[in-house]
Amino acid sequence: MSLSCSICNQKCSSKKIIVRSGKEMDLYRCENCDFNFFNLDPSVSLSKNKLDESRLKSVGLNIPSVNKDFENGTKQSKPYLNEFIDTNDKGTNILEIGCSVGYFLNLLKKKDINPFGVELNKIRANYIRKHLEIPCFDTLEKCEETGIKFKKIFLFYVLEYISNPIKYFERLIKMLEPGGSIILITPNLNDALKDLWKNEGFNRFFYDEFAINYFSVKAAENFTKCLPISKYNIYTKQGYSFLNHSSWHFTDKPRTTGIVGGDLFVKDLTNSFNNSRIIFNKEIINLFNDFDIKYKEILENNDFGNQIVMILDK
Numbered sequence: 001m002s003l004s005c006s007i008c009n010q011k012c013s014s015k016k017i018i019v020r021s022g023k024e025m026d027l028y029r030c031e032n033c034d035f036n037f038f039n040l041d042p043s044v045s046l047s048k049n050k051l052d053e054s055r056l057k058s059v060g061l062n063i064p065s066v067n068k069d070f071e072n073g074t075k076q077s078k079p080y081l082n083e084f085i086d087t088n089d090k091g092t093n094i095l096e097i098g099c100s101v102g103y104f105l106n107l108l109k110k111k112d113i114n115p116f117g118v119e120l121n122k123i124r125a126n127y128i129r130k131h132l133e134i135p136c137f138d139t140l141e142k143c144e145e146t147g148i149k150f151k152k153i154f155l156f157y158v159l160e161y162i163s164n165p166i167k168y169f170e171r172l173i174k175m176l177e178p179g180g181s182i183i184l185i186t187p188n189l190n191d192a193l194k195d196l197w198k199n200e201g202f203n204r205f206f207y208d209e210f211a212i213n214y215f216s217v218k219a220a221e222n223f224t225k226c227l228p229i230s231k232y233n234i235y236t237k238q239g240y241s242f243l244n245h246s247s248w249h250f251t252d253k254p255r256t257t258g259i260v261g262g263d264l265f266v267k268d269l270t271n272s273f274n275n276s277r278i279i280f281n282k283e284i285i286n287l288f289n290d291f292d293i294k295y296k297e298i299l300e301n302n303d304f305g306n307q308i309v310m311i312l313d314k
Helices: 043-047 049-053 067-086 104-108 122-132 140-145 165-174 200-206 217-223 242-251 266-272 281-301
Strands: 011-019 024-030 036-038 091-098 114-118 150-156 176-187 214-215 233-237 307-313
Touching: 024 266, 036 266, 049 233, 067 104, 067 150, 104 122, 114 140, 140 165, 165 176, 176 214, 200 242, 214 217, 217 242, 217 307, 233 281, 242 281, 266 281
Parallel strands: 091 114, 091 150, 150 176
Antiparallel strands: 011 024, 024 036, 036 214, 176 307, 233 307
16 A cells, blocks of 8 residues: 655655554655654544553553652653743643643643643543643643633654644644744654664564654654744754663663653662762762763764654744
């Protein structure tokens, strides 16, 4: 079956691959855009809480409880708050698409921001409404019907699940205030473990049956050029440490990190040295920290950070 690229409309090649859950699927690739995708709409499965089964359970990772998920998500969201939120956002409307159980929204609320969420998973959306008392919609359509305009719209690891992303983002842009921004993070197709380390275990792990879009920096730039925006900024960040990549190299399997797209392995390791009374422990701590920082910088400078960050201004 021949398909056209959803970004540039050029014909795509395809091949059979085995995804993370063990299923065989047709993966389509646009050579012009450096874009990979699956031809399906995962929204029904996502609304039925199927994602964690394919993403975690199928590869032997534990599905966290709601409380643990909220704790981990809050830790992960605090750097987002520092990076993307400022004092000018106080009192404004901010929307998060795919907000899970609301940890980022809860942090926004504590900053006197008016948070709103869209979450297809009805269990999680209900948790946000009931326990956090934050407005959360089951669909984007319901949010659009309110007519609310937003200063910022966030999508953390959500773009990869959206079918017809150009049409979807055109709708989001209409929901922005004049001068508003869409800020998103999505996995990088050009991943160091897959393409530099050539790790077979990670190659089998990389593609998930419900994550249908896989962007490189080139694909992200082609995508943004299709949208009615005034300017954009695209860059990569490396969230996983050298220790994480080393673990994949030696074991060919994942380890639970508690963080989507990153880990705290170096921090945990250096904390163990901090508890030591050995006089040169600080030299060892600095060695690990400096090496990991430099490793990440090299990947990011060559567009191989495992996260693509996109900031789109209306």
